[in-house]
Amino acid sequence: MRPADEDEYRQFVTVRLEPLRRMAYLLCRDWHTADDLVSITIGKLYRHWRRVRAAENVDAYVRGILTNVWLDERRRPWRREKVTDDLPERVDLNFPDPSMLDRAVLLELLGQLPARRRAVIVLRFYCDLSVEETAQVLGTTTGTVKSQTARGLEALRLLLARPTTTGGDLS
Amino acid sequence: MTYREIFDEAIGDAPVSTVDVDRVISRQRKAGRLRAWGASGVGAAAVLAVTLTMTLLPEPTPSNIVPAVSPAVVPTITTTAGTPEDAKRLEDALVAALVREVPNLTWPESASPNIPKLEEGASPQTTLENYSMWATVGVGGSTAKTSMVVWRIGEEIFARGRCEDKRPSDLLHYACAESTGPDGAQVRTIERTFIDAKAKDRKGEHQLNIELLRRNGTLVTMRVYNEPGQGELPLTAEQMTAVASDPAVALGPLPPGATVRPPLERRPDESSAPGVQKQIDKAVFAALRAQAPGVKAGGAEAALEDAWTGSGGDNSIDEYWGQAFVAVNGRSGLFSVQIWRKDSGLGGDLTCGPPSKTYSCTTGEGPNGERWRITTNRTGGSERNVQVRRKDGSAVWVSHSSGSEDAFALTAEQQKAIALDPAVALPGK
Numbered sequence: 001m002r003p004a005d006e007d008e009y010r011q012f013v014t015v016r017l018e019p020l021r022r023m024a025y026l027l028c029r030d031w032h033t034a035d036d037l038v039s040i041t042i043g044k045l046y047r048h049w050r051r052v053r054a055a056e057n058v059d060a061y062v063r064g065i066l067t068n069v070w071l072d073e074r075r076r077p078w079r080r081e082k083v084t085d086d087l088p089e090r091v092d093l094n095f096p097d098p099s100m101l102d103r104a105v106l107l108e109l110l111g112q113l114p115a116r117r118r119a120v121i122v123l124r125f126y127c128d129l130s131v132e133e134t135a136q137v138l139g140t141t142t143g144t145v146k147s148q149t150a151r152g153l154e155a156l157r158l159l160l161a162r163p164t165t166t167g168g169d170l171s
Numbered sequence: 172m173t174y175r176e177i178f179d180e181a182i183g184d185a186p187v188s189t190v191d192v193d194r195v196i197s198r199q200r201k202a203g204r205l206r207a208w209g210a211s212g213v214g215a216a217a218v219l220a221v222t223l224t225m226t227l228l229p230e231p232t233p234s235n236i237v238p239a240v241s242p243a244v245v246p247t248i249t250t251t252a253g254t255p256e257d258a259k260r261l262e263d264a265l266v267a268a269l270v271r272e273v274p275n276l277t278w279p280e281s282a283s284p285n286i287p288k289l290e291e292g293a294s295p296q297t298t299l300e301n302y303s304m305w306a307t308v309g310v311g312g313s314t315a316k317t318s319m320v321v322w323r324i325g326e327e328i329f330a331r332g333r334c335e336d337k338r339p340s341d342l343l344h345y346a347c348a349e350s351t352g353p354d355g356a357q358v359r360t361i362e363r364t365f366i367d368a369k370a371k372d373r374k375g376e377h378q379l380n381i382e383l384l385r386r387n388g389t390l391v392t393m394r395v396y397n398e399p400g401q402g403e404l405p406l407t408a409e410q411m412t413a414v415a416s417d418p419a420v421a422l423g424p425l426p427p428g429a430t431v432r433p434p435l436e437r438r439p440d441e442s443s444a445p446g447v448q449k450q451i452d453k454a455v456f457a458a459l460r461a462q463a464p465g466v467k468a469g470g471a472e473a474a475l476e477d478a479w480t481g482s483g484g485d486n487s488i489d490e491y492w493g494q495a496f497v498a499v500n501g502r503s504g505l506f507s508v509q510i511w512r513k514d515s516g517l518g519g520d521l522t523c524g525p526p527s528k529t530y531s532c533t534t535g536e537g538p539n540g541e542r543w544r545i546t547t548n549r550t551g552g553s554e555r556n557v558q559v560r561r562k563d564g565s566a567v568w569v570s571h572s573s574g575s576e577d578a579f580a581l582t583a584e585q586q587k588a589i590a591l592d593p594a595v596a597l598p599g600k
Contacts, residue, residue: 006196013192021190022182031303031320032380032394035189042192046199107181125174 001049009049013042016059020066026122027070029111037073041066063127064137067119113152120148186303187290189318189394198398250423252323257423258297262289264419265304265319272410279314280307299323299431302422308395313402317395319415323422323431325390329382332359343375353416357384360408375399379408383415389422391415447598451491452479455508458592459497462585469496469503469580489513491597499580504573506581508589512597514566521560537591545583555583557590567595 001009020041024034044065045052055061110118116138123134124145135145250257266287269276281288289306297303305318322328334347344364352358359382365375378396385391393415395406414420425431456475459466468478478495494507521544523532534544542560547553559567569590573579589595 001200010192010196017188017190017192018185021185021188022179025182025185026178031186032189032318032392038190039195042190043195043199046196106177122178126178128175 001046005050005053008053009046012053012058013045016062017042020062023063023122023127024066024070026107026110026126027067027118028073029107033073037066037069040069040073044069057133060127060129060133060137063123063129067123067137071115071119117148117152120145121152124149183300184298186301186320187305187318189305189316191316194316248419248421248423251426252423252429253297253299253426254423258302260423261297261302261321261420262304264417265289265414268414268417268420269308272413273308273310273406275310276405277309278306279309284309297422299422299425299429308405310405311402313397313405315395315397315401315404315406317393317406319391319393319420321420321422322390322392324388325384326388328392329357329359329384329390332382334359334361352383352412355386356416358382358412358415360412362408377404379404379406379411381408381411381415383412385416391420447488448491448493450598451510451595452476452493454592454594454596455479455493455589458589458595459506461592462588463497463499463581466497466499466580469498488597497580502573502578502580504571504578504580507568507570508595509568509570510595510597511566513564514560521558539591539593541591543587543590545587547583553579555579555586557583557586559590561596565597 017038020038021031021034024037024041025031028034028037041062045062052058052061110121113121119138120134123129123137124131129137131142131145131149135142138145248260250260266289270287277284278286278288280290287306289304301320301322303318303320305316308315308317334349335345344362346360346362348360350358350360359380361378361380361382363378363380365377376396376398378394381391381393383391383393393411395404395411397404456479459475466475468475475495475497478497479493480495489512491510492507494505496503497506521534521542523534523544523546524530526532529549530546532544532546534542537543537559540562544558545555546558547555554570554572556571557569559569561567567590569586571579571581571586
């Protein structure tokens, strides 16, 4: 890599490091693992930097790398959600008022979602990616992202509705 | 308040970053050179040399040894948690412990190798909940990165870790041991060396991790890691355990009126004995063999029992997961069983959507009133999932994949029979 490109890469990574770490933490819930994921991600980014920097939305691209690195690292194929059409899509995202949620419980519930569903929630609601961008990151269709979002939120509602959850007291 | 703000608040303060951008760049430069050499065949020889070196290195033995040195005097900590003074005190205590345990320790990133230098992070190094740091250290010709996090409330973090009973596939070497350390602390020692070919971005990284849970609930996690060419790790498990045990390496008292929340909520009944996992494994093997008597581990000369892997810390008395590549009559695929004591509802109401070119689904009721659904997805390879919701509220998912369309090793009926087998269940509490 040319020195000028490397400087540009370094600047980009330095500024994005903390947001990437926090996103990684939301996915894996462990800071050591989060840092490992980010290290791998920025390593991949370095290799493809000249091509990536020309992309329209570099941030979305990098989040995509990170998400896929995490999914790869899990190496648990059955935890990866597949495209299914077995439930109708729902547009009614009647998620409880977020201000009422216990923060730690929210993280705990997020951790109970299957991997791809969790990734969709993190990309859509933490990274503020659009449905189209999330679909591009995960290499899937917008319909799948919508249904995964709905199911993810529905799952959170279901988990919240349980009288006792693994997340502890919700009161 | 937006979701983003909520998540940010839930994440809380991040410990100091251990992501070393310079190291990443250095590795990628080396990798680029190696790829260039590989084109002329030299690279292959270099990789072979590295692999042989890693293979021939004597395997370190995980420690069960209680370190001999443990400061007898418990210091009185007067600085308040979350303050710069507390961070400085902790830094001094950590350096003192490191130098005490490893007198010839050097600090390669420092202006002088003998002047201790801890790296500055982008985040605060100390909060009410935790303290973190990282540094480059060396002994003789070897160097490595080391990082440490001190958690005020660490029981749950420690409880969720567990020694795997087999070496994960991306590791050349894996050793994990649990022991009792000074003052009754619980110590977990994990050593890992990544296989070059499978962990391309880690290139033979060698890690040693110590997790030490003190009787007062404080958890100290410490890691030292380097890569081929940087020599042996400069810290041993015994030395790291002694550092982590040092009572001065602790967060200061909380400010008056302050409280902290555990970083992870406690999961109830979260302690599955290894024997329980094996008991369920056996039931799964029996059910699998009853349906497919000639089943064996796919793609290897291993017995099914040896190829079967669990999920380590994720398995509990309320959850089970295990999987292996299996082969039946020349067809192979991944086979997985998951059991939940209480159905999370993630499978929805177990009904089917309209069929499509890539999706088919059937549902029904089992002999004991179980509700079941079989879905098959053909996108790339094929995957078939059998989801069963039992009358006792538990759920069993049996999943199976094939590399090519419809070339499953098991039939849908065989897969369903396994999922409905009453013996494939979590034992009662």
